[in-house]
Amino acid sequence: MSKRYIGQRIKRNEDPALLTGQALFTDDVHLPGMLHVAFVRSDYAHGRIRSIDASYAREMPGVVAVYTAADLGAYWRPGPPLVSPPPVKGAIFNARTQVPLAKDKVRHVGEAIVMIVAESRYIAEDAVEQVFVDIEALPAVVDLEKALAPDAILIHEDLDSNLAAYIFQQKGDYESARAQADVVIKRRLYYDHGIAAAMENRGIVATWDAKTQRLTMWDTTQAPVVIRNGMAAMLGLSESQVRVIAPFIGGGFGPKIMMFYPEEVLLPWASMQLQRPIKWIEDRRENFFATTHERDQIHWAEIALTKEGRVLGFKDEFIHDTGAYDPYGLTVPINSQCTLLGCYDVPNYASEFKVVFTNKTLVTPYRGAGRQHGVFVMERMLDIAARQLGIDRAEIRRRNFIPPDKFPYNNELIYQDFVPLVYDSGNYEPALDKALEMIGYEQFISEEQPRLRAEGRHVGIGVVTYVEGTGIGPYEGARVQVESTGKVNVSTGIGTQGQGHFTSFAQVVADQLGVSPRDVHLVTGDTDQFHWGTGTFASRGAVVAGNAINAAAAAVRRKILAMASRELEAPEEDLELVDGVVRDKKNPEFAIALKDLAAKANPLRGAVRPGTEPGLEATDYFGPERGVTANGVHAMILEVDPETAMIKILKYVAVHDCGTVLNPLIVDGQVQGGIAQGIGNAFYEKIVYDDNGQLLTASFMDYLLPTSMEVPSLDIGHETTPSPLNPLGTKGTGEAGAIPVGPLFAQAVEDALAEYDLEVLEIPLSPNRLFELLQSKNKDA
């Protein structure tokens, strides 16, 4: 196969529809006779439901149905656990999953209590105001550390504490490493990763057709196949009776994965009850408390080093907030635990974490999925060590890199895909060198910074590294078919939320089949088209689905060659696929068009050879034995105004290595978008709960997403270390940009404010928070 299209900056197949307002998003689905839903949600973080009086609402004109937990009858049951805990010895895991409508207790603000179905959304919202829920308020568990106090009130009263999970993992022997160390440094660190805030809120349209006995559901999900199978089981239907369509989706970033959100479970059921199509579209306020968050962890970290800055061992204990329920298992804290070691060859590591229930929205992965927290801890501890040992910040990293000849590198820890975390490949120094060169590290430190400081300006530089375990299994699949028009149809099970799958996957197929990517039509996320697969998460689309599509296209290519060889009476080795035809390399006039072959492969009369499969079509799958590890280095120069604590990014460089790049234009976009989210996380976005568990930041006026004024122009550099674990050599890149920005900010801010001798041990910062930190320093002084 030639590489004519893979690696090219090709503009996207999906864009014309999006640019003209023709692309179908979930809220654009309109069906005749459609009903609309609004929810009565809890105003209390924690409380016991005494009574619900919906009698007024039920009588209102235009209200069709009102459901409480009691009205759901046998359909009421807690959601399925989605991710089981990893097989780690001594692990504790208490699964408590979310319920469709709160029955006896409410456990977080915004938990759904009553579902109203009406002729219009306006009427449904009127009716919400007419439902009276009497709740006996209970004290709210908000603070992570206090959640485990012996006298803490219990969120799940059948447990004897608010502990949701406990995991301990280690490699080597930390205590003996500590005994040999020249220096041991301890710190308490806090990292809070906010919310995904995709521009499109969640939404569902469900319609039960009694005549065909089929349920169709449009859902803003990243995992339509999983939702289909789960909904069929819950509703007592066969899987073939349920069709889930994930149409164009306005950003995912994690929380739109297969959650079996209460609304997702209720809408199809109600459509069957009422025999009418039904729609619910989340509003932005609901998105803040009914769509999952990622939030915070508190770490107590200890690093043991030689005086040359070699890390001998690392010890970490942390608490992770899972919110009111834990359906998504331990993915987020396991990622934190396993990603902490980063690019570094650390022989001894001991890490334990406790997961606690709190009276807050559920926590599930959001772009980075806990990796940020781990990377923050390691990068900060290295910075502190570098300062204490008088070693340059870039140098201490270089001294601890895993050398290129040590790959595959076994980190010995059980990762989120339940197998030991083995880095498949990597070459870290060139990425660091490139980033230092692009940012002008030496020159900044030796010339520019002193000059600017002399002018009274506070400018600082930062450089951090990260790895990202991506592209995990279990598998994805695809079907590829050459039509008798010569166009190619591809279908795969993963959903797409803006990653450019319609284009990068088309490039893979185009190279296998010798057609133009514009002639490859991709369907993703429609279970009637393809019903195997798990979903778009963990930066796995280009790796797992990309390689499945490559395999299916390669199988079609083999069929084409075999058939064309018979037709042209030429050996297969002499044939090539170019511009929609198969031709003899030496005598290009001996050719047959793909469309003619496709037509011949599906004859309408006559006999076929025994064992013939019709058409030029194949289905294939890709299931990696384990994930692949991407890596990168970010560097930044920023200026701080100590008076106002406002910052300005003067230069930002990102060098990353995600193996073979299918489409650099798309990858640049992914990295830029990730960094923008990282900048939001580092300095602007913060979820704030008060002591009563009230969410104080439930609008875009209070939760500040970065705008074009906060995100600077970025310089992006690429390194390419192809993965040996898949034929395309790809590694995931979706989350990478977002991962290392927090520690980068912390480091650059400290450097800019060197005379204050600050230690930034928390993210997010904000102008306010930075101002407070500076004030506390002023007081000490």
Next chain:
Amino acid sequence: MNQIMKISVTVNGVLYERSVEPRLLLSDFIRHELGLTGTHVGCEHGVCGACTILFDGAAVRSCLMFAVQADAHEIVTVEGLSPDPQHLDALQEAFWEAHGLQCGFCTPGFLMTLKPFLAQNPDPSDEEIREAISGNLCRCTGYEHIVDAVKLAAAKMKESSS
């Protein structure tokens, strides 16, 4: 509240006469009454800019207006920019070429914000572009490719007018 008002609004050159409740948001009117679903709704509190339309030629947020306020006015939505996906206008072309969109949910709002901006500023600087789009949120792109797209659009427009 239940009184119904008659309005007539011109959208993308077509005159629509409809009876609406006074509380109906203009964004809901455009999307759900007229079926022009290219205009998106991201926050309904005036911050994200996804719902931006042209109202008598000016970029406004349709979630902050009632449909009845549009009576006797003229509106252009994203569907009015070009006849079909095969014939994009210069701004749409530039967004396509520069990869100015990922999920595309915010895109109609950006396009409608930029239409009058580019008409008034045919040769904008990066700083002016960033300022012009600072009232539109995009969670996917990090804005850089959008800024590139605007510069490209300005160049294309200049080329075609000279």
